[in-house]
Amino acid sequence: MPGCLSACALLALCAIAVAAPSCPGAASPAELTVRPVYGTITYRMGNTRGDLKRMQERHADTNRGLPGQWYPLGLTEAHFEMKLKTDVIVRSIAPRRYCAYPAAVELELGYPTFTVWVDRRYRRGTCEYQAILDHEHEHIGIYRDKLYLHVDSLRGQIARVIRRFRPIVVTSPQEAAGRVQTQISRKIRPLVDKFHRIADSANAKIDTPSSYRIIHSLCRNW
DSSP: OHHHHHHHHHHHHHHHHHHGGGSTTTTSOOEEEEEEEOOEEEEEEEEOHHHHHHHHHHOGGGOOOOOTTOOOSEEEEEEEEEEEEEEEEEEEEETTEEEEEEEEEEEEEEEEEEEEEEETTSOTTSHHHHHHHHHHHHHHHHHHHHHHHHHHHHHHHHHHHHHTOOOEEESOGGGHHHHHHHHHHHHHHHHHHHHHHHHHHHHHTTSSHHHHHHHHHTOSOO
């Protein structure tokens, strides 16, 4: 029943709030490590423009809404990833009651891989091929630059989250590590997602009809 669930949740929160100050060592700040990943590039040159169009339509995050007669001649997929690892300390505070808190937090985030597709009609060495490739490399440069520019700010925001973390109380030491990591991940995920949206927005600014016209003006054999 909803009333029972609410009452149980309140009791659990009260128990945590009371027990947290008596958790030995919990006042020591956790060590935080944040590693940016700038990734490697893989190239795919065997697809038709029809293939690229279908790929673009399948991925809403790369679909910039090309108007009218425009078709994608190149695409870049940026695979974003966040890996979180926590070292957790568990203390016995009463019979079948344990408190747990992070001793160290390691976060790896960024773009382990970029995949670039170029319409197979344009061969290596041609003006058109190079113009497409330069544009896709510009996308990758934006993702990497935004990560480089924002990683220190992200590190500071995540450090504040870690400092404010309150020890959790569990009945089994085996569940402690998973519970701590889940809580930390839930708190920092919005910060990481916000950064990723900034990078996506910056990339959208170079996928416009005017930028495509500039690219097409560079070569003659489209």
